[in-house]
Amino acid sequence: MTNIENTYLGSLLHLADPTLPIGGYSHSNGLETYVQDEVVHTVASAKVFVSNMLTYNIKYNDAAFLKLAYEATANNDLETIIKLDQECSALKSPREIREASQKLGIRLIKIFRRQKAFDIISEYEKAVASKEATAHYCIAFGMYAQLLEIPLAEALFAFYYNAAIGMITNSVKLVPLGQLDGQDVLFELQPLIKKLAKETLTIDRDLVGLCNIAFDIRCMQHERLYSRLYMS
Numbered sequence: 001m002t003n004i005e006n007t008y009l010g011s012l013l014h015l016a017d018p019t020l021p022i023g024g025y026s027h028s029n030g031l032e033t034y035v036q037d038e039v040v041h042t043v044a045s046a047k048v049f050v051s052n053m054l055t056y057n058i059k060y061n062d063a064a065f066l067k068l069a070y071e072a073t074a075n076n077d078l079e080t081i082i083k084l085d086q087e088c089s090a091l092k093s094p095r096e097i098r099e100a101s102q103k104l105g106i107r108l109i110k111i112f113r114r115q116k117a118f119d120i121i122s123e124y125e126k127a128v129a130s131k132e133a134t135a136h137y138c139i140a141f142g143m144y145a146q147l148l149e150i151p152l153a154e155a156l157f158a159f160y161y162n163a164a165i166g167m168i169t170n171s172v173k174l175v176p177l178g179q180l181d182g183q184d185v186l187f188e189l190q191p192l193i194k195k196l197a198k199e200t201l202t203i204d205r206d207l208v209g210l211c212n213i214a215f216d217i218r219c220m221q222h223e224r225l226y227s228r229l230y231m232s
Helices: 009-015 031-036 042-059 062-074 078-091 095-111 118-131 137-146 152-174 179-200 213-224
Strands: none
Touching: 009 137, 009 152, 031 152, 031 213, 042 062, 042 152, 042 179, 062 078, 062 095, 062 137, 062 152, 062 179, 078 095, 078 118, 078 137, 095 118, 095 213, 118 137, 137 179, 152 179
16 A cells, blocks of 8 residues: 655644634624524524535635635736735625635734745735735635645635534534534535535636625624624
């Protein structure tokens, strides 16, 4: 049996670590509104929420932008990366979601630039400083995945998995669900995550940015909830 050294696994685990100190734990991405409206209130409804978010929102938005940023970075194409960043900003209508994405992206860059310097990241930061770009999390994730030589398929799987973990953890806190209920949902979603990661590799560019009106409305309503545990 051939022993092939895996040179990217450590970088992948670090990049997709749900406990990375970038502030992701403080955002529910609209879930808190769904819970207060009693749309999400059981294990089954939490699973539906996470499944729908992965399938109809993340696939055509953040995961798609990750893929496009990965490919642009491989071509050292800063101009395209900036345009993708601007497109991402335009598509994130709810203010809380847009600002959360930007904050997470900036913090992700701060963590990784301390260890490894890349010219294209430095140029991207200059674009952020000049307000040409805003450093969305999915863009930064895609750039670092390519620069750290993580295969795109694995990066996408890890990105979806990270998103699922975040939503499930928030469901456990907000609904609330039992810890084992959350783990059951995560196990059950793995085939879907694998399927979505594969589909994103060949996603139709014309479908990138597909709108999720109900999700956007719930995220906007979150700004005016009477009581809130999360920033979004």
